[in-house]
Amino acid sequence: MSKLSNIFKRGFVGIVVVVVAAFVLDYVVLRAKMMFPKLGAATGTVQMTRMFAISEKNGRVEYELDANQPEVTMPCVHSLFPHLGNNPCWYLQQNANKPIPVVILPFLPQ
DSSP, X not given: OOHHHHHHHHHHHHHHHHHHHXXXXXXXXXXXXXXXXXXXXXXXXXXXXXXXXXXXXXXXXXEEEOSSOSEEEEEEESSSXXXXXXXXXXXXXXXXXXXXXXXXXXXOOO
16 A cells, blocks of 8 residues: 555544544533533423425525424434434524425426
8 A cells, every 4th residue: 555545544544533432422421411410401402493495486485484383392412413312402503493495396297
């Protein structure tokens, strides 16, 4: 193997090790928060507005609030990565008011 290839290989392995270590440490901190509430809240909730972005034929986008469930409370974890089946609170807060894209397919005759 060439010297440059060896450097890239070691760099890639190093990056993978750092990401895995960050994920494991994040999980350990979350579990510690769950066991010892004095360390801070481990879980939380985020209010999300459900709005649909409906694409029209003329290229415009129509926004419509969900009539059935306009606001949803989503559970989340106070961590960097998703754990325990929940997304991180920072991610949900960032996307709380983002519209849900809806594509209406044209009618196809059979």
